[in-house]
Amino acid sequence: DQQVxxxxxxxxxQEGRISILNCDYTNSMFDYFLWYKKYPAEGPTFLISIxxxxxxxxxxxxxxxxxxxxxxxxLHIVPSxxxxxxxxxxxxxxxxxxxxxxTFGEGTQLTVNP
Amino acid sequence: GxxxxxxxxxxxxxxxxxxxxxxxxxxxxxxxxxxxxxxxxQSLMLMATSNEGSKATYEQGxxxxxxxxxxxxxxxxxxxVTSAHPEDSSFYICSAPAAGGSExxxxxxxxxxxxx
Numbered sequence: 001d002q003q004v005x006x007x008x009x010x011x012x013x014q015e016g017r018i019s020i021l022n023c024d025y026t027n028s029m030f031d032y033f034l035w036y037k038k039y040p041a042e043g044p045t046f047l048i049s050i051x052x053x054x055x056x057x058x059x060x061x062x063x064x065x066x067x068x069x070x071x072x073x074x075l076h077i078v079p080s081x082x083x084x085x086x087x088x089x090x091x092x093x094x095x096x097x098x099x100x101x102x103t104f105g106e107g108t109q110l111t112v113n114p
Numbered sequence: 115g116x117x118x119x120x121x122x123x124x125x126x127x128x129x130x131x132x133x134x135x136x137x138x139x140x141x142x143x144x145x146x147x148x149x150x151x152x153x154x155x156q157s158l159m160l161m162a163t164s165n166e167g168s169k170a171t172y173e174q175g176x177x178x179x180x181x182x183x184x185x186x187x188x189x190x191x192x193x194x195v196t197s198a199h200p201e202d203s204s205f206y207i208c209s210a211p212a213a214g215g216s217e218x219x220x221x222x223x224x225x226x227x228x229x230x
Contacts, residue, residue: 002157009155034218043120043207043221044158089158101148102219104158 003027004092006105014113019077021108023090026071031094034102035064035075038087048075052094080112117141118210120222127198128230135193135225137208143188144210148219149181152205164191198229 005024013019023033031052036044050057050064050073057064063076077084090105117140125133137147145166150158162183163171170183180202182194195202205226209219 004157036221041123041205041224041226043118043209043224045221046218049218101160101163103160106155106157 002106003030004090004103004105006088006090006108008108009106010109010111012111012113013080015082016079019075019080019084019110019112021075021077021088021090021110023073023075023105024071025073025092027092027094027103028071029094030092030103032092033064033066033073034091034093035062036089036091036104037084038089038107044089047088077110080110082112082114085110085112118208118220118222120208120225122225123223124226124228126228126230129199130197133195133198133227135195135206135208135227137191137193137210137222139189139210139220142210142212144191145188146211147185147191148209149183149191149193150207150209152207152224158207161193164193166191195227198227200229203227203229 003026034049035047037047038044048059048062048064050066055066066073087107087109089107091102093102119138119140121136147164149161151161152158160173161176164183164185166185172178185191205224207224209221212218
């Protein structure tokens with residue numbers, strides 16, 4: 001039972017344009033959401049997070065939007081840069097996966113073309 | 115920020131041998147560490163939660179006798195894959211939560227295990 005889903009395995013955008021990565025979840029107990037970025041043969045690095053009491057969190061070029069009624073969140077990167085090319089994982093916690101036990105999505109490979 | 119060191123980064127071994135992977139929190143103490151496994155093009159799947167001074171908690175379907183976890187100190191957790199087989203070939207990653215019970219995890223750099 002995949003409780004966190006990233007339906008797009010890959011996304012390709014031009015440098016300078018906006019990248020939008022999407023994530024859906026099914027568990028209504030999730031109350032904290034995170035995005036991680038992963039390069040090949042490396043561990044994921046934390047990017048940005050959002051609590052369920054908010055609907056938007058912004059950090060520089062990265063903004064995460066949360067739509068609780070739709071159980072959907074998205075990560076916007078603008079402007080996109082070639083160095084942003086990586087796999088992006090959406091993760092969630094709360095309810096049975098409380099504390100630091102995170103449930104991850106399958107990941108989306110972002111490629112930013114120069 | 116907090117740093118988690120994982121060693122080795124890559125292991126190639128023969129079927130039937132045991133492989134030990136170390137995970138260290140370098141500048142903070144971690145009473146809990148998490149071990150994940152990632153197969154190609156799949157998500158990170160939590161295998162077990164390592165608890166300092168007590169037994170690890172394994173996720174459903176993970177063989178505790180095959181994946182031995184020891185959390186001997188507040189800065190070190192080890193995962194030993196016993197009698198490794200080709201199907202155990204995967205990318206193993208450890209992580210530790212940031213201080214203060216944060217939901218954020220800091221990850222090691224991962225270990226690519228290839229069993230011949």
